[in-house]
Amino acid sequence: MLVREGTRRLLEQSPGITVVGEASDGASAVSRALLLRPDVVLLDIRMPGLNGVEATAEIKDRLPRTVVLIVSAFDDDDYVRAVFEAGASGYVLKTIGAEELADAVRRVYAGETVIHPVIAHKVARLLAHPPQLPRDDLHLTEKEVEVLRCVCRGLRNKEIAAQLSISVRTVEGHLETIFGRLGLRSRTEAAMYAATHGWFGGDGQ
Secondary structure, rough: HHHHHHHHHHHHHHOOOOOOOOOOHHHHHHHHHHHHHOOOOEEEEOOOOOHHHHHHHHHHHHOOOOOEEEEEOOOHHHHHHHHHOOOOEEEOOOOOOHHHHHHHHHHHHHHOOEOOOOHHHHHHHHHHOOOEEHHHHHHHOOOHHHHHHHOOOOOOOOHHHHOOOHHHHHHHHHHHHHHHHHHHOOHHHHHHHHHHOOOOOOOOO
């Protein structure tokens, strides 16, 4: 809470930036974003309820014009890959100064991708590893792989059905099979799993 209040005060003192709201957990962050429709949302990675990756994916799905900037103390490879897969436009560490944070907010709002040097090094290393398809021992069919690829691109069931020329019910059936074989519970977890294992590449292709 102290960190959140400190961040709000720092941004409120920055020219050109207006803080319209704040939230104490991931689900509240999503609901507040849907209500207030801000230009930029700052999220941490580890939050009660929805984590930063899940909240980012939900906000970008519902508010595609809203930009998400991750501000976190964590720089794990899995988080880095997954959060950009979810649609974040920037990732900075909490060690940056007030002016740097305000500058990051302005830059992502202007359409730039802002990455802390430590995170940039991780991104470069992750991109150096070529993407792979799901392992054969997972026994996913070609159509299931295509559905999973669409999920990683952020498509909803109706959009997947239209793109693959199948019914929504068939998409739902494929997703149930994918979740079962990967031991997952949701499409967000599936996208995160694929991202952290380097499947399809950073844009789901």
